[in-house]
Amino acid sequence: MEKKEITISQAQRMVDEWIHTYGVRYFSELTNMAVLTEEVGELARIMSRKYGDQSFKPGEKQDPADEMADILWVLLCLANQTGVDLTEALEKNIQKKTNRDNKRHINNPKLKN
Numbered sequence: 001m002e003k004k005e006i007t008i009s010q011a012q013r014m015v016d017e018w019i020h021t022y023g024v025r026y027f028s029e030l031t032n033m034a035v036l037t038e039e040v041g042e043l044a045r046i047m048s049r050k051y052g053d054q055s056f057k058p059g060e061k062q063d064p065a066d067e068m069a070d071i072l073w074v075l076l077c078l079a080n081q082t083g084v085d086l087t088e089a090l091e092k093n094i095q096k097k098t099n100r101d102n103k104r105h106i107n108n109p110k111l112k113n
Contacts, residue, residue: 006085015076029081036074043067 006014019026027035046064049056056062077087105111 008090010071012076012086014081015073016080019077019080026077028083029078032074032078032081036071036078038076039067039070043071093110 015085026032042061043064046061046067051062051064056065061067072089076086078084
């Protein structure tokens with residue numbers, strides 16, 4: 001089965017269509033910010049147990065993929081609610097980082113093997 005590629009713009013539209021079809025309406029921006037924070041915490045729990053020093057409790061989720069998708073979902077909701085074009089925002093952010101950090105990491109002795 002061939003993997004389907006989804007652009008960021010398509011993802012924003014897909015979430016918006018889902019919300020208007022099944023979700024009744026968007027939660028408020030503040031509620032979605034709290035949900036985003038909660039989802040990041042759930043990912044942090046998995047990461048700390050999978051890659052850090054803690055161990056999983058019986059029955060605890062162990063796959064970070066679903067939590068990452070939850071984070072992306074809520075971020076797409078927030079972008080839609082606040083009128084942010086995430087494709088454009090990401091492009092600008094990459095350019096900002098390139099302009100600011102184009103030598104910083106390459107010249108960082110802490111990052112050399």
